[in-house]
Amino acid sequence: MQPILDIRGFSKSYDGKAMAVDGLRLAIQPGDIYGFIGKNGAGKTTTLRAAAGILRFDTGDMLVDGVSVKADPLQCKRKIAYIPDNPDLYEFLTGRQYLDFVADLFDISREERHQRIAHYAQALDLTDRLGDLISSYSHGMKQKLAMIGGFIHRPLLFLMDEPFVGLDPEAVVRVRQIIRDFCAQGSAVFFSTHVLEVAQKLCNKVAVIKEGRLIAAGPTDQVRGQGSLEEYFLEAMRDA
Amino acid sequence: MRELRLLLYLQRVNALRRNEIRHTRDSRQRRRLIWMLVLYIVLALTGLAYAVGISWGVYAAGLAALLPGMAVTMSAAAALMVTVIRAQGLLFDAQGWERLAALPIRHSTVVWARLLDLYLTALGMSVLIMLPAAVFYALAQGAAALPLWLLLWLLAPLLPLGLGLGIAALLAVAARRFRQRHLLVALLALPLTGWLMLALYTSPLSAAGGDAAMLDMMRSAGGAMSTAYPPANWAALAVQGSPGHLLLLTCVSLGAAALAAAILLRWTPGHTGRQAAAQAHGHAGRPLPPLWALVRKEWRRMLASPLYLMNTGMAVWLAPVMLLLLPLVKPDAAALLRDMPRVMAPLIRFLPLIACFFAGMSVPSAISLSMEGKSAWLMCTAPVSAGTLLGSKALFSFLFCLMPAALGGGLLAWHMQPGWAAALACVLLPVALCALLSVWGLALDLRFARYDWESEQQIVKSSAQTGLGLLSGFVLMALMGLVLWLMPAQWAAQTAWALALLLALAAAWLMRRLSRRRVYQVQ
Structure with a gap:
């Protein structure tokens, strides 16, 4: 089966000396909810941002549904939804205007966008605030809006950087369910998290990165072995 | 006083990006900032060159007596424009106030710090105009009047500062009532700026007509400025030794600035709070390519x-x-x-x-x-x-x-x-x-x-x-x-x-x- 995201020897250095990520190889299959864990500065965000087309890189390649991010970024972006850890959105727009803008970029018809926006806004309890300026939103509300912006174009691949930070418990449950629904229909999710409990419960696969190098990857049960993911992670950070 | 000093420091520390130039570790960024600083210096020097050219022209034409009035009027115009433009961001910016709201600082101190900031900016622009005018005036009339020029430099921005604050406040109040308030601010500011520039540049055109009008240009410019802006006339008479006009200029300048400050001290924090609350509106757009x-x-x-x-x-x-x-x-x-x-x-x-x-x-x-x-x-x-x-x-x-x-x-x-x-x-x-x-x-x-x-x-x-x-x-x-x-x-x-x-x-x-x-x- 062709991976939805195929990371092939990806390396990135910001200053030309120290490697932020070094020779990363990873394949994310359709239906995968893939957790990406590591300490601060390990290279998680760099990897996600490079896959999303935000970061330029020279070494290695990343293929989204068989298409190289370097060779045809546009084709890849049509299939991706990227949700950053800090959702800096256009604060001068209202929530509704922002979602309309995203829908315009992805060429979503009027009926579909209304239907999807209504559905996800209701699910994440944001309907009443869509007419407000984003500058008046809390961090959690911005995070919800960024997610709705990702959901409405039905992407094949979700790239999420700490997606649950700032969300209220009800929204976390709803987002998890929406993610599962997408993956059941053949999409995949690749997300970074520091909450290992969430990763253990939600992810069918995890990858562990330390100082830019991958130290473990595979089905969650295999990676954690007999103990919890937290125990494995703490041990791996000491040993590797 | 300590709070005021700290706030002023906060507002001025990165003027012209000096602080970033000193502390950035990114050499590329430092080079970029230094080039920008050089550009600012070139722009300031260009402004100074214009002022030197005009002052020299007036001096060479034997009309040095017009210099105080012209310098005060031009300084006032510059101070008025810079105040109206800067006050929008400095005094009526809700986010700026919110950042300080949680700190143990009185609102009045914040207002004073920002007014001082505006005054210092106006003084900075004014010195480019006043300095060459003072030098050429001294060359023509002697150096005895130089202390008075120093006083003129300190006083000249005060009245336009007060007027500018009044205009900026009115713009902010009017704009708050409209959704596209920044567009409204621009629409209101445009004719004002246009009128100011026209008044400045067309006043020398004499009704005498013909090429002879060109020769009278400087003299008529001085007269027109004094008529259009009475403090310019008071300044000219004050430099010539009239204590009454000096007192009048001082009282009017200080009074206008104090009145504007008093009004703002009572009004600004409340206004910006309401502005922050009035920002939540919106409507859906139609689909577009x-x-x-x-x-x-x-x-x-x-x-x-x-x-x-x-x-x-x-x-x-x-x-x-x-x-x-x-x-x-x-x-x-x-x-x-x-x-x-x-x-x-x-x-x-x-x-x-x-x-x-x-x-x-x-x-x-x-x-x-x-x-x-x-x-x-x-x-x-x-x-x-x-x-x-x-x-x-x-x-x-x-x-x-x-x-x-x-x-x-x-x-x-x-x-x-x-x-x-x-x-x-x-x-x-x-x-x-x-x-x-x-x-x-x-x-x-x-x-x-x-x-x-x-x-x-x-x-x-x-x-x-x-x-x-x-x-x-x-x-x-x-x-x-x-x-x-x-x-x-x-x-x-x-x-x-x-x-x-x-x-x-x-x-x-x-x-x-x-x-x-x-x-x-x-x-």
């Missing part, structure tokens, strides 16, 4: 940012506004000029270039990429080609400038009646210049793009691309002036057409090249 969705987003961004709007989009609108106001401010100005053959001949020859003057100062695209700021990830992950993305920014910049540029050129031709060929050139050349500058500005921003700013001020006011965009406009106009000067006068209009075609072709070629680039938030 990606290019136009991006253009609409650019439009909304500009309307949402007073700094962006006032600093990059206003200048081009000044030309049509001033030309529309001209019949009201000086109804016979065009007729008087037409009666001066020695002025009219070169004026008609360079008329298409004059039509470009304000268009050359407006390059919204020069910061349109950087304005994405921390939300640049949206631009980088959008499923649109670089051509569409960059094209939308260039297109918005061009569309924003198109109408005022064409209207300004058309109105200038209507006033000056240069014949149909030159009239057409007056419309075509500024429009073509806008097209090229829109694309060139984007190229500059691609080269210097910076997304990690904390305040729009860093990009709008202090970025290399803002200064370079402005400089590019001036350089292009200088080159076109040279071409028009080298060509025979009777072909001036046709030369301007050819220049317009050249600029349009250059814009198309550059846009094609830019479309092949990719946009990343981090390289």
Whole structure:
């Protein structure tokens, strides 16, 4: 089966000396909810941002549904939804205007966008605030809006950087369910998290990165072995 | 007092990005900031050179007695403009207040700190005008009056500061009631600025007519300034040794500033609080193709940012506004000029270039990429080609400038009646210049793009691309002036057409090249 995201020897250095990520190889299959864990500065965000087309890189390649991010970024972006850890959105727009803008970029018809926006806004309890300026939103509300912006174009691949930070418990449950629904229909999710409990419960696969190098990857049960993911992670950070 | 000192330090510490230059570890960024600082110094020196030129001209004409009045009026005009523009961001910015709201600082201290900041800025601009005037006055009349000049320098910005604060407050109150309040601020500020500039530049035109009027220009300018702005007359008499006028000038200046400060001390915090609360409105838009969705987003961004709007989009609108106001401010100005053959001949020859003057100062695209700021990830992950993305920014910049540029050129031709060929050139050349500058500005921003700013001020006011965009406009106009000067006068209009075609072709070629680039938030 062709991976939805195929990371092939990806390396990135910001200053030309120290490697932020070094020779990363990873394949994310359709239906995968893939957790990406590591300490601060390990290279998680760099990897996600490079896959999303935000970061330029020279070494290695990343293929989204068989298409190289370097060779045809546009084709890849049509299939991706990227949700950053800090959702800096256009604060001068209202929530509704922002979602309309995203829908315009992805060429979503009027009926579909209304239907999807209504559905996800209701699910994440944001309907009443869509007419407000984003500058008046809390961090959690911005995070919800960024997610709705990702959901409405039905992407094949979700790239999420700490997606649950700032969300209220009800929204976390709803987002998890929406993610599962997408993956059941053949999409995949690749997300970074520091909450290992969430990763253990939600992810069918995890990858562990330390100082830019991958130290473990595979089905969650295999990676954690007999103990919890937290125990494995703490041990791996000491040993590797 | 300690709080005031600390707040002032906070507001001034990074003026001209000095603090960033000192402390950044990024050598590329440091080089960029140093170049920008050099650019500011060049601009200040250019202003100083103008002031030296004018003061020397007045001194050489034997009219040194006019210098105090002229210097005070020009300082006042500069202080008024800078106060009206800066007060919007400094005094009436809700976010700025919210940052300080949680700190144990009294509101009155914050207001005083910001008023002092405005006063210091006005003093800084004023010194460029006052210093050469004082030196040439001393050369003509002796150095005894120099202490009085020092007093004039300190007093001159106070009355315009008070007036400027009043105007800025009225603009802020009026704007709060409208959804597109920044557009309203611009619409209200434009005629005011246009009127000020017209009053300044057309006052020397004497009704005497003919070339002889040129010889009376300086004398009549001094008289007109004293009539239009009485404190200028008081200043002139004070320097000549009238203690009564000195007292009058001091009392009026201090009184106006104190009154404005007292009103603001009671009113500003409440107003900004209400402004923050009034920001939640919105409505849904209709579906658009990606290019136009991006253009609409650019439009909304500009309307949402007073700094962006006032600093990059206003200048081009000044030309049509001033030309529309001209019949009201000086109804016979065009007729008087037409009666001066020695002025009219070169004026008609360079008329298409004059039509470009304000268009050359407006390059919204020069910061349109950087304005994405921390939300640049949206631009980088959008499923649109670089051509569409960059094209939308260039297109918005061009569309924003198109109408005022064409209207300004058309109105200038209507006033000056240069014949149909030159009239057409007056419309075509500024429009073509806008097209090229829109694309060139984007190229500059691609080269210097910076997304990690904390305040729009860093990009709008202090970025290399803002200064370079402005400089590019001036350089292009200088080159076109040279071409028009080298060509025979009777072909001036046709030369301007050819220049317009050249600029349009250059814009198309550059846009094609830019479309092949990719946009990343981090390289």
